[in-house]
Amino acid sequence: MFIIKTRNLTKKFKDLLAVDDVNLEVEKGECFGLLGPNGAGKTSLIRMITAVSPPTRGDIQVLGNDLKTHARQAKAILGVVPQLDNLDPDLTVLQNLMTFARYFDIPKHEAHRRSMEILNLLELSNKRNSRIKELSGGMKRRLLIARGLINLPQIVVLDEPTIGLDPQGKYLVWDKLAELKSQGVTQLLCTQNMEEATVLCDRVAIMHQGKILSLGTPQGLIAQYAGSEVWEIEPTAEERDKTVKELESRGLGFEEVGSKIHVFQVEGSQVSRGLVESPERVRRRPATLEDVFFRLTGRSLAE
Numbered sequence: 001m002f003i004i005k006t007r008n009l010t011k012k013f014k015d016l017l018a019v020d021d022v023n024l025e026v027e028k029g030e031c032f033g034l035l036g037p038n039g040a041g042k043t044s045l046i047r048m049i050t051a052v053s054p055p056t057r058g059d060i061q062v063l064g065n066d067l068k069t070h071a072r073q074a075k076a077i078l079g080v081v082p083q084l085d086n087l088d089p090d091l092t093v094l095q096n097l098m099t100f101a102r103y104f105d106i107p108k109h110e111a112h113r114r115s116m117e118i119l120n121l122l123e124l125s126n127k128r129n130s131r132i133k134e135l136s137g138g139m140k141r142r143l144l145i146a147r148g149l150i151n152l153p154q155i156v157v158l159d160e161p162t163i164g165l166d167p168q169g170k171y172l173v174w175d176k177l178a179e180l181k182s183q184g185v186t187q188l189l190c191t192q193n194m195e196e197a198t199v200l201c202d203r204v205a206i207m208h209q210g211k212i213l214s215l216g217t218p219q220g221l222i223a224q225y226a227g228s229e230v231w232e233i234e235p236t237a238e239e240r241d242k243t244v245k246e247l248e249s250r251g252l253g254f255e256e257v258g259s260k261i262h263v264f265q266v267e268g269s270q271v272s273r274g275l276v277e278s279p280e281r282v283r284r285r286p287a288t289l290e291d292v293f294f295r296l297t298g299r300s301l302a303e
């Protein structure tokens, strides 16, 4: 069953097509990832889905509610975790949650009960009376997630939930998101971190210049576009032409990445011999979503 559905969704800023004719279907209970580099259009897309910014063209349904006519009903079942920290610095952690609960007309005692429960889930209970400026980056991120859960949403929309966090903070957020998913909360997650998408998402849409270029499970996309293994070859300047010719004659898919050549769809049994003189100039590694992005766009995610 589709819990979010977009049809021909488009957002234009003057001449810029930030979101270009996007058709998406997010299934109930899944973690759906929008993976793309800075400027791909991820934030613009989810701002339309969360009824923050109106589409230039196209339709959105959230649990059967058309956003054009039923934005209020849709907002009631959505939790939103924005990319930028917009917590109130003058309030404590608990007060931030209680204040936010008022937007949803949640009675005060219920708001308090939920806040305590959600703070517990995100390991922030002992910080409930702290001011925002006393929190680390990771704690602020977790509080933003906590705030997005105050209306007990069926769907949480998260915009780059771990950007700028140290590894420890990042892994804790990943744990919490996995826990939420196991409780049946659907997630729509924007990220430019391919590891995040691989670890958390059931399905991923690869986004670039406003368009969805491909969509599937992380492993399915990797298998389709890159195979199981990638060779990174670094030929010397003299042997480069010969290496390229050899790859072409073997019919292998490859991309030139700076001084290196990435070779895709190679299997363990294939030999890299004959491509370069020195075996140290061939590195073999498992394929990743970064390779998928590269094959689709000729660029890397972190530009």
Ligand SMILES: Nc1ncnc2c1ncn2[C@@H]1O[C@H](COP(=O)(O)OP(=O)(O)O)[C@@H](O)[C@H]1O
Pocket (backbone or CB within 6 Å): 013, 016, 018, 036, 037, 038, 039, 040, 041, 042, 043, 044, 045
């Ligand atoms: N309010 C706005 N006005 C004009 N251009 C915008 C606005 N918001 C985003 N853009 C542009 O739209 C494109 C997509 O941006 P965004 O949706 O923020 O991408 P992402 O979240 O993937 O980094 C970018 O080129 C960005 O500069």
Ligand SMILES: [Mg+2]
Pocket (backbone or CB within 6 Å): 042, 043, 044, 083, 159
């Ligand atoms: Mg963004």
